[in-house]
Structure formats: structure tokens, C-alpha cells
Amino acid sequence: xxxxxxxxxxxxETTQTRTIKIFGVGGAGVSLLEALNGEDFAGAAFVAVNTDxxxxxxxxxxxxxHLETKLLRGLGTGGDPERGRAIxxxxxxxxxxxxxxxxxxxxxxxxxxxxxxGISPVLARAAKETGAxxxxxxxxxxxxxxxxxxxxxxxxxxxxxxxxxxxxxxxxQKAFKLIDExxxxxxxxxxxxxxxxxxxRGVWQLLTRPGLIQIHFNDLCALVRDRHSESAFAFVEASxxxxxxxxxxxxxxxxxxxxxxxxxxxxxxxxxxxxxxxLTMAEVNRVMEQIGRHCEHAQIIMGAxxxxxxxxxxxxxxxxxxxxxxxxxxxxxxDSTEQVSRNSIARPARCVSxxxxxxxxxxxxxxxxxxxxxxxxxxxKMRQTQxxxxxxxKGRFDKSEPTIxxxxxxxxxxxxxxxxxxx
Amino acid sequence: MxxxxxxxxxxxxxxxxxxxxxxxxxxxxxxxxxxxGQSPARGVRKGEIVDAxxxxxxxxxxxxxxxxxxxxxxxxxxxxxxxxxxxGFNNRGVHPVVSADREISEDDVQDVIKNAKAINLPAENTxxxxxxxxxxxxxxxxxxxxxxxxxxRLEVDVHxxxxxxxxxxxxxxxxxxxxxxxxxxxFNGLASSLALLTNEQKELGALVIDIGGGTTxxxxxxxxxxxxxxxxxxxxxxxxxxxxxGLKVPLSRAEKLxxxxxxxxxxxxxxxxxxxxxxxxxxxxxxxxxxxxxxxMSLRLEEIFQIVAQDLEQAGLADYLRAGVFLCGxxxxxxxxxxxxxxxxxxxxxxxxxxSVSGLKSALDQPEFVTAIGLAKFGSLKTRKREGKxxxxxxxxxxxxxxxxxx
Numbered sequence: 001x002x003x004x005x006x007x008x009x010x011x012x013e014t015t016q017t018r019t020i021k022i023f024g025v026g027g028a029g030v031s032l033l034e035a036l037n038g039e040d041f042a043g044a045a046f047v048a049v050n051t052d053x054x055x056x057x058x059x060x061x062x063x064x065x066h067l068e069t070k071l072l073r074g075l076g077t078g079g080d081p082e083r084g085r086a087i088x089x090x091x092x093x094x095x096x097x098x099x100x101x102x103x104x105x106x107x108x109x110x111x112x113x114x115x116x117x118g119i120s121p122v123l124a125r126a127a128k129e130t131g132a133x134x135x136x137x138x139x140x141x142x143x144x145x146x147x148x149x150x151x152x153x154x155x156x157x158x159x160x161x162x163x164x165x166x167x168x169x170x171x172x173q174k175a176f177k178l179i180d181e182x183x184x185x186x187x188x189x190x191x192x193x194x195x196x197x198x199x200x201r202g203v204w205q206l207l208t209r210p211g212l213i214q215i216h217f218n219d220l221c222a223l224v225r226d227r228h229s230e231s232a233f234a235f236v237e238a239s240x241x242x243x244x245x246x247x248x249x250x251x252x253x254x255x256x257x258x259x260x261x262x263x264x265x266x267x268x269x270x271x272x273x274x275x276x277x278x279l280t281m282a283e284v285n286r287v288m289e290q291i292g293r294h295c296e297h298a299q300i301i302m303g304a305x306x307x308x309x310x311x312x313x314x315x316x317x318x319x320x321x322x323x324x325x326x327x328x329x330x331x332x333x334x335d336s337t338e339q340v341s342r343n344s345i346a347r348p349a350r351c352v353s354x355x356x357x358x359x360x361x362x363x364x365x366x367x368x369x370x371x372x373x374x375x376x377x378x379x380x381k382m383r384q385t386q387x388x389x390x391x392x393x394k395g396r397f398d399k400s401e402p403t404i405x406x407x408x409x410x411x412x413x414x415x416x417x418x419x420x421x422x423x
Numbered sequence: 424m425x426x427x428x429x430x431x432x433x434x435x436x437x438x439x440x441x442x443x444x445x446x447x448x449x450x451x452x453x454x455x456x457x458x459x460g461q462s463p464a465r466g467v468r469k470g471e472i473v474d475a476x477x478x479x480x481x482x483x484x485x486x487x488x489x490x491x492x493x494x495x496x497x498x499x500x501x502x503x504x505x506x507x508x509x510x511g512f513n514n515r516g517v518h519p520v521v522s523a524d525r526e527i528s529e530d531d532v533q534d535v536i537k538n539a540k541a542i543n544l545p546a547e548n549t550x551x552x553x554x555x556x557x558x559x560x561x562x563x564x565x566x567x568x569x570x571x572x573x574x575x576r577l578e579v580d581v582h583x584x585x586x587x588x589x590x591x592x593x594x595x596x597x598x599x600x601x602x603x604x605x606x607x608x609x610f611n612g613l614a615s616s617l618a619l620l621t622n623e624q625k626e627l628g629a630l631v632i633d634i635g636g637g638t639t640x641x642x643x644x645x646x647x648x649x650x651x652x653x654x655x656x657x658x659x660x661x662x663x664x665x666x667x668x669g670l671k672v673p674l675s676r677a678e679k680l681x682x683x684x685x686x687x688x689x690x691x692x693x694x695x696x697x698x699x700x701x702x703x704x705x706x707x708x709x710x711x712x713x714x715x716x717x718x719x720m721s722l723r724l725e726e727i728f729q730i731v732a733q734d735l736e737q738a739g740l741a742d743y744l745r746a747g748v749f750l751c752g753x754x755x756x757x758x759x760x761x762x763x764x765x766x767x768x769x770x771x772x773x774x775x776x777x778x779s780v781s782g783l784k785s786a787l788d789q790p791e792f793v794t795a796i797g798l799a800k801f802g803s804l805k806t807r808k809r810e811g812k813x814x815x816x817x818x819x820x821x822x823x824x825x826x827x828x829x830x
Contacts, residue, residue: 411661
């Protein structure tokens with residue numbers, strides 16, 4: 001067994017209040033990390049994790065972790081997540097060391113293969129054990145990549161959900177809306193990667209830029225927790241005079257939001273606005289109003305921040321989460337209680353004043369949801385769904401034309417419709 | 424045998440029973456009931472025929488019974504129709520008076536009525552009634568007979584009752600299959616109101632609610648004319664069905680329980696009281712809570728009244744009904760029904776009495792017969808009108824025509 005840590009994992013001391021580490025896991029993750037590294041992510045530590053030496057060698061990440069055993073014979077996981085998982089468990093201590101010293105850990109991976117699907121959940125657990133908040137950005141494979149990869153991806157996603165604070169996933173299939181007949185495979189992968197990078201950048205800005213109306217990381221996690229199998233995100237930018245109008249238009253037309261349908265269907269939406277010093281309250285108001293109109297049923301969490309570098313520009317990150325009833329994670333890892341207590345203690349210290357526009361009780365609810373993550377899940381597991389056993393017989397009117405009055409079928413006994421209990 | 428030119432027959436094919444009333448028009452134009460026939464109906468749901476063969480048999484039985492009782496041969500009937508598809512609305516016709524002296528002539532009146540009756544209905548609908556309300560002369564309201572008045576613009580309101588042609592024709596075809604002529608089809612609710620209301624009550628404003636087996640028909644009179652009609656496919660059948668469902672007994676048993684122990688209001692004395700159902704050998708089968716029975720029934724009837732009340736409220740007629748509400752139909756027999764309806768409709772409610780006809784007293788006192796009596800009354804009004812007008816020559820022609828028709 002041989003473990004190679006090319007550069008010692010030292011947490012980077014930055015001027016920011018929290019240290020953020022970005023992990024790229026697996027082939028896709030490492031290459032996505034490349035894309036991130038070039039961008040304006042000053043202050044973040046990049047860690048590349050893979051079982052495949054050549055991909056690591058090409059990476060410019062500050063820390064590279066090469067997971068390797070004799071078992072793999074230098075050939076990587078061979079697309080088997082179990083192998084990736086096994087090797088990650090074996091090298092758990094190393095992963096944990098790499099995670100240490102960070103407040104927030106972002107995991108970027110492409111699910112469906114061996115390394116990404118196998119290692120990411122284990123890495124997330126290692127990160128949790130060091131006490132960091134974990135947010136995972138993952139892509140799901142294209143449908144054409146086959147059933148097996150889909151299943152592996154789904155399985156890994158479930159595992160990831162149960163350990164990470166939040167998972168934002170991007171089904172690659174959605175990128176088909178962005179490409180045409182002539183787009184090459186390479187370009188397509190670049191586009192999906194680009195979308196994910198945009199998402200990471202949005203969250204990055206959310207976390208690092210001084211917020212006027214701040215979104216706490218807990219809010220973000222509470223939003224994506226348990227819902228994320230269908231969470232959609234979009235990052236758009238606009239500049240110039242009519243930027244607030246333009247940005248909403250772009251947002252609605254964004255392919256990842258299904259022409260605004262994702263907004264309409266979502267039940268929780270996080271909106272983060274970022275602008276230069278010239279960002280006006282009227283603009284914030286206009287954007288929020290428009291977005292609010294498109295998602296009437298959702299609870300909206302909004303934040304706004306100012307970045308001096310963003311002259312004349314406005315960028316909006318939207319994460320829309322939809323409750324997915326059958327996406328409830330089945331295996332809840334044991335460490336969530338620790339995490340709960342940690343969060344509740346850590347909260348006041350992290351918490352800056354929060355002039356939130358979201359209603360207070362909504363926030364309370366979110367927090368409660370977040371804090372009692374475990375209990376809630378346990379309770380929902382216990383819940384027994386009601387079978388429609390009480391079949392309402394219409395008796396002699398079974399086959400005749402129903403008497404409908406104001407949408408009510410009057411052939412059904414009145415006492416039954418009014419819920420009068422006879423005992 | 425009678426000379427049956429004065430015989431007028433009303434036939435109602437109801438959901439629970441078929442009812443035939445034979446009336447004889449006396450010299451003064453009044454109606455005298457001389458025969459009644461009835462038969463429990465089968466093959467009828469919510470006031471409409473669903474099994475023509477069964478229904479035909481029932482109609483035949485009822486007709487035969489009435490013929491025997493009245494000792495006449497029935498050839499023509501006024502047929503009552505109902506069903507959830509029947510609707511009523513008010514329509515206005517306009518006609519400019521063109522004569523030089525601006526005097527309104529009989530022709531102008533005919534024209535304006537014709538205009539008012541020209542209504543845009545869906546292709547599958549036909550007009551059952553178009554009843555004249557009031558005339559307006561140059562916008563002046565409340566004129567009953569404008570002939571001879573001066574004016575430039577004559578208007579009239581008509582109340583139109585319409586329904587789906589095919590569904591109306593089902594009943595007509597059935598009756599024609601029995602070698603009977605249908606003089607006219609009449610909306611049941613309208614017939615009931617004719618039987619119950621006096622002219623004075625019509626002037627004051629009254630509401631007639633006929634809660635039958637399958638449908639509830641209601642008609643509003645105000646200022647002497649029909650203002651509103653409605654039909655709701657709810658009735659006594661629903662009460663029985665609810666009871667069968669709630670008490671878990673067969674429908675036939677539920678029907679019997681309704682008649683024997685039903686009440687529109689929950690009787691305080693009945694609280695906690697139970698009934699034991701026995702089979703034909705006297706063995707106990709099931710125990711039933713009387714309070715539950717009455718509560719289920721009360722809720723259903725209450726709902727029917729609520730729907731009617733809401734409908735009238737929307738039509739803005741609630742304040743016109745100074746004579747109150749008159750109930751008829753089989754469900755009007757339910758004990759305490761007036762007491763149940765009064766707070767909902769916020770008007771005095773009473774059971775209707777067929778005052779305007781004479782004859783067999785036993786038939787007249789039953790709320791179930793009101794519609795059929797009303798149908799005969801409708802017929803008598805029609806014939807009186809027809810016979811009052813024609814000249815001698817036409818009269819003779821009519822008599823000969825009838826003679827020829829008969830042979």
C-alpha cells in the first residue's frame with residue numbers, strides 16, 4: 001500500500017473569516033477543479049482526489065491526493081464505485097487530514113463512475129468528522145451513458161445526501177438544451193462543467209462576499225437538504241442600465257430552470273444578488289419582485305452583497321429546490337447528532353446581524369428543520385401513509401350522471417362530505 | 424261514457440312513482456279531479472328515464488288505473504318533465520311601434536313576444552316554456568296589457584325554461600309508444616306552482632320547492648309572474664342512499680326506515696334510542712341508532728335548502744317573496760321539514776295546499792300529487808285560453824276536426 005501526498009495539506013490562511021476548501025473528486029471532479037482554479041476563487045484551497053495518477057499529474061491543484069492500493073494495480077477504479085469506496089475507507093485518515101482546518105468544504109464530482117461515486121460520500125463523511133460544513137456539487141451522467149452508470153450515480157447521490165449538509169446536483173441531460181446538433185462531445189462536457197462551475201461560483205460569492213443582506217450558510221444547507229434530487233440552480237450576469245430587467249429575463253430563459261418552470265414548481269428558492277457599489281435597493285426590489293411572481297408557492301430566501309470589483313455589473317444566483325417525496329434518504333449516518341449540536345453552538349458565533357426579508361417564522365422553520373434533521377427524518381420514516389380504503393360508494397347513483405354543484409359531487413352522502421362522525 | 428272533450432290528463436313520470444291525474448273541465452272553466460292513477464316507478468333516475476322498457480310498464484299501469492277510476496279513455500296527456508339539465512332565464516324582446524298614431528296594436532304585442540322568444544340556445548337545447556312577464560312601453564315598467572296604449576317602443580320580458588332536446592324527448596317518445604298524444608311538455612316545477620299558488624300569492628311573491636324522489640324543482644313568482652326556475656338533481660332518493668350508506672343497510676330497508684322513522688330535524692327525544700331491524704321471521708338482524716338516521720337525513724335536506732337559498736340569493740330574489748315558501752313533493756312529508764327550512768331560507772315555510780282545484784279530496788291532500796294536478800291545471804288553462812278566443816266558424820271547425828281525429 002502506498003499513499004502519495006505530493007504537497008503537504010496545510011490549511012491556507014486567508015483574510016476571510018472562514019476557510020473554504022474545494023475538493024475535486026474523480027476524473028470529472030479534477031478537471032472541473034481546473035476550471036475553478038483559473039477563476040476568481042482567491043483564498044480557497046484546492047484539493048484534487050483521484051485514483052488515477054495521470055489525471056492528478058495534469059492538475060494544478062495545490063494539494064493532490066492519490067489514492068492507490070495494490071488492488072487497483074494503477075488502473076484506477078475501473079468504473080466500480082465499490083472499489084472507490086473501499087479504497088477511500090482504507091485511506092480515511094488521509095482524507096480526514098486533508099479536510100482539517102476548513103470551515104466549509106465544497107466537493108465537486110461527477111457521479112456515475114468509480115472514483116467520483118465511490119469516494120465522494122466517504123470524503124463527505126471525513127469532512128463532517130472534522131467539523132466542517134459540507135456542500136457537494138455533483139453532475140449526474142447523461143442518459144446515453146447507460147443504466148448502470150445512472151444507478152451508480154443515484155446510489156452515490158443517496159449516500160452523499162445522507163452525510164453532506166447539502167447536495168446540489170446537475171443532471172447532465174439538462175445540458176442538452178444548451179447544445180445543438182453540431183456541438184462536439186468535448187464542448188458538451190465543457191458546457192456541463194461550466195454550469196457546475198457557475199453554481200460553485202455563485203455559492204462561493206454567497207459565502208465570501210460581505211453581505212448587505214446576508215445568507216447564512218445554514219440557510220443554504222437547510223434549503224438543499226432533503227430536496228436536492230431535483231434542485232435547479234442558475235447563475236446569470238448582466239450589466240448596463242436595464243440590468244435588473246435583463247437579469248430576470250435571462251433567469252427565466254435559463255435552460256436549467258426549464259424556462260422558469262423549475263421556479264414555479266419549486267417550494268424553496270434561494271436568491272443571491274451581487275452587484276458593485278452602485279447596486280440600488282430599487283434594483284434588488286425589482287428583481288425579487290419578478291422572481292417572487294414566478295414562484296408563488298415557494299419560500300424565498302434572499303441575500304444581497306456588494307463586490308467592489310463588480311463595476312456596473314449585477315449577478316444573480318438562484319437555487320430552486322423542489323421537495324421530492326421519494327428522495328428521502330434511507331440511511332442516516334450516525335454522526336448527524338454531533339453535527340446538530342455543533343451547528344447549534346456554532347450558530348450565534350457565525351451569525352452576523354441578519355436583516356432578512358424572509359418571514360421570521362419561515363426562518364424559524366428552516367432552522368428547526370435544519371437543527372432537528374435527524375429527528376424529523378426518523379419521524380417521517382415512522383409515518384404511515386393512509387390507504388384509500390374508505391371507498392365512497394355512490395350506491396344507486398353509481399352509474400347515473402353525477403350531480404355536481406360548485407365542484408362538489410352531491411351524490412356522495414352529505415354527512416360523509418361534511419365529515420360528520422357517526423359512532 | 425263521458426264526452427271526453429273536457430278531459431284533461433296530467434302525467435308525471437317521477438323518479439319514485441308515475442302519477443296520472445284525470446281532470447274534467449267544468450262549464451265555468453274550473454278543474455274537477457275525477458281520477459287518479461299511480462304506480463311505483465322503475466327505470467327512472469334523477470327525474471330522467473334510464474330504462475325505457477321498465478318505465479313504460481309503470482306508465483301503462485298508472486294510466487290504466489286512472490282510466491278505470493275516472494271511467495274515461497285517455498288519449499292526450501300533458502307530460503311533466505324535469506332533470507338537472509333544465510335551466511331557466513329571463514330574456515327581453517324589443518319592438519318599435521311603427522303605426523302613424525303610435526297606438527300599440529295586437530300585432531305589435533305578438534311581434535314583441537316573438538322577438539323575446541328568439542333566443543340563442545345551444546343546438547342541442549330546446550325551449551320548454553317561454554312565459555310572458557311584463558311589458559314595457561317606452562321604458563315604463565309593469566304593464567300587463569299594452570294594447571291600445573300609446574308608445575314608440577314596446578318591450579317585453581319572457582321567462583324561458585329550456586333543456587336538452589334528446590333528454591326531453593326520451594319521455595315524450597315513451598308516452599307516444601303507448602299510443603298517447605302529448606299535448607305539451609311542462610316543467611314539473613311550473614306545474615307544481617300552478618297547483619299550489621293562488622293569484623294573490625303570486626302577486627305577493629312566493630317560492631315553491633318541489634322535493635321529489637330524484638329532483639328538486641323550484642319556481643319563484645313575484646309580481647304575478649314567474650321570475651325564476653331551477654332544477655336540482657337531488658331528492659328523496661339521495662336521502663335513502665345516504666341512509667343506506669351511513670347505516671349500512673340495503674337501499675330498500677333504508678327507504679322503509681326513512682318513511683317510518685325519518686325526520687328533517689333530529690328529535691331530541693330520539694337521542695340514544697335504537698331500533699332493531701328484524702327479518703321476515705322476526706329474528707333481529709341489526710340495531711340502528713335513530714339519532715344517526717335522523718342526522719343523516721337532516722344534513723341532506725338541509726343541504727338541498729342551502730343550495731336553493733344560495734341560488735335565490737345570487738338571483739337577488741330573496742326579498743321579493745312576501746307570501747313565503749310552499750313545499751310539495753314526497754319529501755315534504757318528512758316531519759318537521761318546515762322547521763328545518765325556515766332558518767335556512769329565512770322565510771315562513773309551509774306545506775302547499777292545492778286550493779285551486781276541486782274533486783277527490785283524498786288526492787288533493789297528498790304532496791306527491793301536486794305536480795300531476797298542476798299538469799292537469801296547466802292543461803285546463805291552455806284549453807280555456809284556446810276556447811275563449813276562437814270565432815264561431817273556427818269553433819265549429821275545431822269540433823269537427825276533433826270528431827274526425829277521433830274516428
